[in-house]
Amino acid sequence: MQSLILFAHGARDPAWAAPFERLRALTRAAMPQASVELAFLELMQPDLPSVVAQQVAAGSQRITVIPVFLGQGGHVRRDLPQLLEQLRQAHPQAEIRTVPAVGEDEAVLQAIAAYCVAAGS
């Protein structure tokens, strides 16, 4: 079994989570064979260590953490690698990998640019 964890910043305002919930639903629909979960860096639950522990306990052997951040700032370049190192030590039986933040993807940026163009037209 494999897991995808969509990892977002979190905020005090509960409305913040809405697009991430929709993103999880879209990803789940496209990957029914995987477990697709949300986790937050701060201010919202669940956090990444809880979700990773739960997925490992459920038998996941390969966990991909996807930073759902537009920019790769300190959270993605410093906090996330530290978190992942701790999680790999805590769960050596699973492969825990990550990928660049979604804002690094050209197709994502093109979709955002198309939205900006429509907004200005």
Next chain:
Amino acid sequence: MQSLILFAHGARDPAWAAPFERLRALTRAAMPQASVELAFLELMQPDLPSVVAQQVAAGSQRITVIPVFLGQGGHVRRDLPQLLEQLRQAHPQAEIRTVPAVGEDEAVLQAIAAYCVAAGS
């Protein structure tokens, strides 16, 4: 003349700005007739009031501020409306409008979901 201002959070890490710079280049290429600028809420320059003042001084009559945020938390739902109200009072000669955050757009979420699926495959 009309202006689009791509409004992002900002971060201490200079690397944060890279996808927003690429987004500006993509949007500019698609809208050569508009002025497409970046502005940041905090930690990075230029800020929104500076960019709006500059665009108004350059003769812009219609300014669209696009929140390049995935979630609509307190920054988009509370800070941005307050900033816009101040800017409208300061620059009554221009129409200053905004649109929902980019994460509210279905095509943007679909592009991110496709990235997540590819990352997990």
